Amino acid sequence: MARITLANSDAAFDVAEGDTVLRAALRAGLGFPYECNVGSCGNCRFELQEGEVAHLRAEPPAWGERDRARKRWLGCQAAPAGDCRIKVGLQEKYVPLVRPRISGAVLTERHDVTHDIVEFRFRLDDPHPFLPGQYALVDAPGVTGARAYSMCNVAGAGTADWHFQIKRVPGGAATGALFDRLRAGDRLTLDGPYGMAWLREEAPRDVLCLAGGSGLSPMVSIARAAAVSPKLADRSIRFLYGGRTARDVAGEAFLRDLPGWGTRITYEAVVSQPDAPESAGWRGATGFLHEVAKARFGDALKDMEVYFAGPPAMAEATHRMLYEAGVPPERIHFDQFY
Ligand SMILES: Cc1cc2nc3c(=O)[nH]c(=O)nc-3n(C[C@H](O)[C@H](O)[C@H](O)COP(=O)(O)OP(=O)(O)OC[C@H]3O[C@@H](n4cnc5c(N)ncnc54)[C@H](O)[C@@H]3O)c2cc1C
Ligand code: FES
Incomplete structure (x- = not known):
């Protein structure tokens, strides 16, 4: 156990x-x-003033020569070798509404969502809630370094069931291990919840969920929770899903059972490669997700609470579109996927 004291605050905490x-x-x-x-991402940088730390990940992409020279380290990767004194600007908005915990978990079920997305359902040994839209760190068997995956279900106090919709990355270490090796009854470790892109039930606005590819899971969780939230009962929930081809399209099946489906809850899919053989017969929207969102909602975007998730290029284009459309930053919620 190491004790961390903060140079610019009275706070101190222990690191196991x-x-x-x-x-x-x-x-x-x-x-x-x-x-x-x-x-x-580099958001967790701190300055090490006394003591020693080492990164769990050998060459984290967000850590470079300048950081090394200025004795800056990444909080998410830095494991202390003993007591340390650090400098970091704590911020109220990052105070966790649910504190993350580490728990053993058993895989209870897995089933296919598309040709390359599988829903993995885990039961935690230590029941723990999370907020809709948050993610956990998953220790895939035999893989160095936990990966982040967002939950797709809704889990309140005392819930042990955490479900994840995960897209296989060709040649990916963690997705390869999860897809090829993990069977019902197998165990691993989950750590969470984490993330800032959780459902704002207090925001009195219509909800827009934009999911691209691997971003399906947190948007399904948000839509599911928004659908049953008494505070959002008179609000609409618009769900847009973007896939490359028709066979990548997913999501509608998870919304159809929700109260308000077809009236206040709507779904539309958009395909960016309509000419690919896998899109044969596709009659829905074509183009990029952010373009279709702009075309469908236009000026109304400014009055919506917007959540989005997906691969970096999609997230970047969506963020830019929302900014240019004049959506106030405090109404845009996402955790960047890497
Ligand atoms: C906040 C967040 C939420 C996410 N939610 C989802 C989701 O719901 N569904 C989904 O399908 N994907 C999600 N992802 C993406 C997911 O975490 C993985 O990046 C993706 O599955 C590829 O992992 P891989 O190991 O198969 O691929 P690889 O190509 O083997 O690994 C790539 C990813 O692993 C990271 N990585 C590599 N080595 C290490 C290490 N030693 N320690 C830690 N990280 C390492 C890389 O930064 C990169 O992100 C999310 C990512 C983030 C950041
Ligand atoms: S680099 Fe640590 S939180 Fe992203």
Whole structure:
């Protein structure tokens, strides 16, 4: 156990063996800035003033020469070798509403969603809630470094069931291990919940969910929770899903059972490669997700609470479109996927 004290605050917290500075701070209820949790975004940088740390991930993409020279480290990857003193700007908005915990979990079920998306259903040994739209760190068997996956279900207090819709990445280490090796009854470790793109039930606005490819899971969770939220009962929920070809299209089946389906809850899919053989017979919308969202909602975007998730190129284009459409930043919610 190592003790971390903060140079610019009275706060202090303990880091257990094998844990990281960021995750331990969040477990202690502190507002340590972060986003991806896998060493790719750089939001969790801190300055090391005393003591020693080492990164779990050998060459995290968000850490470079300048960081090394300025004694800056990544909180999500930094494991302390002993007591440390660090400098970081804690922020109220990062104070976790549900503190993350590590738990063993058993795979209870898995089933195909598309040709390359599988829903994995886990039951935690240590029941724990999460907010719709949040993610967990999953230790795939035999893979170095946990990967982030977002939950697709809704789990309140005392719930042990955390479900994930995961898209296989060709040649991917974690998705390869999960898809090819994990069977019902197998166990692994989950750590969560994490993430800032959770459903804002207090926001009195229509909800727009934009999901591209691997971004299906958190948007399904948000739509499911929004559909049954008394505070959002008179609000519409618009769900747009973007896939490359017709065989990538998914999501509608998870919304059809929700109260308000077909009236206040609507779904539309858009395909970006309509001429591909896998899109034969496709009669729906074509183009990029962000373009179709702009065409469908136009000026109304400014009055919506917008959630989006998906691969980096989709997320970047969507964010730019929302910015140009004048959607206030506080109404745009996403955790960048890497
Ligand atoms: C916040 C967040 C939520 C996500 N939610 C989903 C989701 O719901 N569904 C989904 O399908 N995908 C999701 N992803 C993407 C997912 O985490 C993986 O990037 C993806 O599945 C590819 O993993 P892979 O190991 O198969 O591929 P690889 O190509 O083997 O690995 C690529 C990913 O693993 C990371 N990585 C590589 N080595 C390490 C290491 N040592 N330690 C930590 N990370 C490492 C890389 O930064 C990269 O993100 C999410 C990503 C983030 C950041
Ligand atoms: S690099 Fe640490 S949270 Fe993204």
